[in-house]
Amino acid sequence: MYRGDYTNLNKITKIxxxxxxxxLLLPFLGGxxxxxDWQAITQIIHALKNPVVVSALKTSLISATFSTMICxxxxxxxxxxxxxxxxxxxxxxxxxxxSPLVVPPIVTGLFLLVIFGPNGIxxxxxxxxxxxxxxxxxxxxxxxxxxxxxxxxxxxKAAFDEIDPKLEFASRILGKGPLxxxxxxxxxxxxxxxxxxxxxxxxxxxxxxxxxxxxxYHPRTIPIxxxxxxxxxxxxxxVPLAIILWIMSLGVIIFLKSFEIFLxxxxxxxKRNL
Amino acid sequence: xxxxxxxxxxxxSFKLGPVNLKIKKGIIAILGPSGSGKTTxxxxxxxxxxxxxxxxxxxxxxxxxxxxxxRHIGYxxxxxxxxxxxxxxxxxxxxxxxxxxxxxxxxxxxxxxLDRDIQSLSSGERQRVAIARxxxxxxxxxxxxxxxxxxxxxxxxxxxxxxxxLLRQLDIxxxxxxxxxxxxxxxxxxxxxMGNGRIHQYGSIKEIYEFPSTAFVANFMGFENxxxxxxxxxxPERDVLKINWNGTELTTSFRNVAPGTPITxxxxxxxxxxxxxxxxxxxxxxxNIIEGNILRILRKGGIYEVIVSTSSGYVTVDVPxxxxxxxxxxxxxHIKIGFKRNKIHFMESLPEN
Numbered sequence: 001m002y003r004g005d006y007t008n009l010n011k012i013t014k015i016x017x018x019x020x021x022x023x024l025l026l027p028f029l030g031g032x033x034x035x036x037d038w039q040a041i042t043q044i045i046h047a048l049k050n051p052v053v054v055s056a057l058k059t060s061l062i063s064a065t066f067s068t069m070i071c072x073x074x075x076x077x078x079x080x081x082x083x084x085x086x087x088x089x090x091x092x093x094x095x096x097x098x099s100p101l102v103v104p105p106i107v108t109g110l111f112l113l114v115i116f117g118p119n120g121i122x123x124x125x126x127x128x129x130x131x132x133x134x135x136x137x138x139x140x141x142x143x144x145x146x147x148x149x150x151x152x153x154x155x156x157k158a159a160f161d162e163i164d165p166k167l168e169f170a171s172r173i174l175g176k177g178p179l180x181x182x183x184x185x186x187x188x189x190x191x192x193x194x195x196x197x198x199x200x201x202x203x204x205x206x207x208x209x210x211x212x213x214x215x216x217y218h219p220r221t222i223p224i225x226x227x228x229x230x231x232x233x234x235x236x237x238x239v240p241l242a243i244i245l246w247i248m249s250l251g252v253i254i255f256l257k258s259f260e261i262f263l264x265x266x267x268x269x270x271k272r273n274l
Numbered sequence: 275x276x277x278x279x280x281x282x283x284x285x286x287s288f289k290l291g292p293v294n295l296k297i298k299k300g301i302i303a304i305l306g307p308s309g310s311g312k313t314t315x316x317x318x319x320x321x322x323x324x325x326x327x328x329x330x331x332x333x334x335x336x337x338x339x340x341x342x343x344x345r346h347i348g349y350x351x352x353x354x355x356x357x358x359x360x361x362x363x364x365x366x367x368x369x370x371x372x373x374x375x376x377x378x379x380x381x382x383x384x385x386x387x388l389d390r391d392i393q394s395l396s397s398g399e400r401q402r403v404a405i406a407r408x409x410x411x412x413x414x415x416x417x418x419x420x421x422x423x424x425x426x427x428x429x430x431x432x433x434x435x436x437x438x439x440l441l442r443q444l445d446i447x448x449x450x451x452x453x454x455x456x457x458x459x460x461x462x463x464x465x466x467x468m469g470n471g472r473i474h475q476y477g478s479i480k481e482i483y484e485f486p487s488t489a490f491v492a493n494f495m496g497f498e499n500x501x502x503x504x505x506x507x508x509x510p511e512r513d514v515l516k517i518n519w520n521g522t523e524l525t526t527s528f529r530n531v532a533p534g535t536p537i538t539x540x541x542x543x544x545x546x547x548x549x550x551x552x553x554x555x556x557x558x559x560x561x562n563i564i565e566g567n568i569l570r571i572l573r574k575g576g577i578y579e580v581i582v583s584t585s586s587g588y589v590t591v592d593v594p595x596x597x598x599x600x601x602x603x604x605x606x607x608h609i610k611i612g613f614k615r616n617k618i619h620f621m622e623s624l625p626e627n
């Protein structure tokens with residue numbers, strides 16, 4: 001596409017763009033500065049040998065993995081329903097799904113506590129049976145799911161919206177039931193969007209702090225441990241954990257971007273001449 | 275055999291029905307302008323859209339309550355709806371069995387395409403793959419929605435013949451939806467004309483051309499002279515029915531219609547003659563002679579189409595070349611035209627939807 005001539009407006013836009021990117025690079029600079037100290041590396045290695053950190057790492061990976069799986073299990077069918085059926089109240093449901101993106105996680109966490117806390121409606125009942133959400137992996141996952149689920153729903157719905165319903169009808173007419181049609185036609189065609197949603201959901205879940213802080217301070221996830229270490233020993237104590245979390249999160253972006261490049265080609269190939 | 279009984283479907287801005295239709299065998303074209311409900315009707319038969327009322331029977335089986343996958347109907351969509359993530363072979367085997375593949379692949383001449391991606395196929399190849407994919411499921415009825423809709427115009431003529439020859443080899447009824455009269459004429463044995471969600475006429479293309487049953491069909495088929503009038507007088511003994519057409523009195527054969535009844539009628543342009551000055555007027559056309567001015571003359575193939583402005587309205591008259599030159603029509607401006615009683619063709623008016 002021809003993108004037009006160079007104008008003064010483009011100059012201003014370019015400057016603003018550069019400033020924005022520069023600012024967004026500052027955390028990288030901070031990360032790099034923290035790493036530049038040769039001691040930092042030994043500190044990270046040291047941290048990775050620390051049972052507290054190892055336990056936090058385990059807690060984070062397990063909870064985020066299961067939270068993501070649960071988000072997919074419920075979020076993908078929800079996204080499909082929203083994409084294929086126009087019904088009264090769909091707008092309201094969509095607004096509810098989007099709400100975790102705008103409501104501060106600490107608020108979501110506090111309200112979850114009202115429900116799942118030891119004195120909460122559900123938490124109270126479970127508490128009588130000797131189980132506390134607030135001191136369990138389940139509590140962490142409740143917080144992560146509440147905050148991370150919009151990503152899988154939004155990206156999957158966008159992917160489903162792109163699929164011509166006629167392809168699904170064609171499958172039905174060729175003798176396949178609704179479930180088989182979903183798994184053989186809809187899902188393979190939407191897989192790009194769903195995988196992107198999966199990665200974003202995982203990244204959001206593993207980095208979740210605010211809601212987790214309210215609902216389940218124990219067992220500690222990496223973000224919670226980072227906060228605890230910071231309170232105990234300031235920046236130097238928190239940096240190794242921050243770098244571990246930073247690299248894990250950037251890994252998701254790298255995965256997503258490389259997948260997008262691969263997928264971009266796939267989409268182009270699929271759409272060409274269709 | 276497919277039988278539709280009293281099918282109705284209402285949308286916020288469109289109403290289909292009542293549709294009653296029996297299709298035994300052969301190729302049936304559902305012909306009509308866009309928005310007439312043709313595709314909606316196919317979608318109802320296929321089970322993609324649920325009708326509000328009515329029953330659908332296929333070979334004695336009531337299928338209207340069944341999901342699409344249990345109806346045993348083949349449906350080729352306008353854009354073919356081939357699965358973009360599967361190659362040709364995978365598309366074909368999606369609903370069919372490996373064992374049946376060979377015969378159909380030969381019939382449709384797609385053997386060389388089996389390992390190709392869908393994206394690399396031409397529109398004509400896609401059509402053949404889509405038809406083969408459908409036939410592999412052994413449907414009891416084949417439906418094609420605008421089969422030439424995504425085919426390049428200059429390829430259509432060739433494909434019409436190919437497709438017709440292919441469809442004739444099938445021993446199941448074929449329903450073909452099209453907005454093209456030409457396509458219906460070339461491909462179909464019988465034609466169903468649809469308009470405004472209703473079936474206006476069901477018959478051979480010849481019948482529909484010559485005796486359109488409603489004004490809608492007449493207009494759609496390009497029947498030129500369709501007029502509204504009122505019956506003024508009837509007399510069975512003298513075999514007469516008189517019509518007032520905007521002040522002009524026309525006479526035709528007796529029909530049992532009460533005076534005062536509004537009617538729609540048509541006169542084909544080739545059935546109207548030029549009355550020559552000073553020559554005796556034949557008995558047969560004596561009753562229906564109208565005067566008017568020549569408004570326009572168009573050359574059309576072997577004839578001249580003459581549009582005459584009369585006091586009651588415009589009348590199109592087809593004049594063969596030799597007649598046109600013999601009577602030197604191009605030098606005249608005021609003429610008389612006439613037609614025989616039995617050339618007035620009556621049309622029904624369907625109640626408005």
